[in-house]
Amino acid sequence: MTDNDDEETQSIMRPPNLLKALADASEQATKPQQEALQQLLTGATGATTSATPDLGNLSEQLGTMSQMATFKTRVQSGGRISIPDAEREALDIEDGDIVQTVVVPVKRKRDEDDE
Structure with missing residues (x-):
């Protein structure tokens, strides 16, 4: 130095x-x-x-993401799922609207032996 x-x-x-x-x-x-x-x-x-x-x-x-909701729901008979009231209201979803879903299993109710 x-x-x-x-x-x-x-x-x-x-x-x-x-x-x-x-x-x-x-x-x-x-x-x-x-x-x-x-x-x-x-x-x-x-x-x-x-x-x-x-x-x-x-x-x-980012604008599209502000129009998304994440929630858990149970699968009903015939494979039907319900969108909770709060999410339908927040996203302005009405009967007859077409929506896109992504399904990720969270917890299985059945026993492992049933497979």
């Missing part, structure tokens, strides 16, 4: 210089995040830079 390197290190470590260095590093780290958030909120899907990731249609997907 040369004397010049030692002086430079001491200069950076002085409180005013250290604070400026930290502020610069923080700004460089948060700028891409701010740009990505701005893109997400505006729904922009244009060209991207190396600092701004391509979010595609993420804002559209």
Whole structure:
């Protein structure tokens, strides 16, 4: 290490210089995040830079997710399931509407011997 390197290190470590260095590093780290958030909120899907990731249609997907509900229900005779009143009301689902479901078994009522 040369004397010049030692002086430079001491200069950076002085409180005013250290604070400026930290502020610069923080700004460089948060700028891409701010740009990505701005893109997400505006729904922009244009060209991207190396600092701004391509979010595609993420804002559209988030909008779709706000129209989803997750709940547990029992399978009734004939394979029927019911959508609880609160979910139907929240999602504005009425009789005759077509909905998409994803079924994930949670707990089986039957014995393992029945298989």
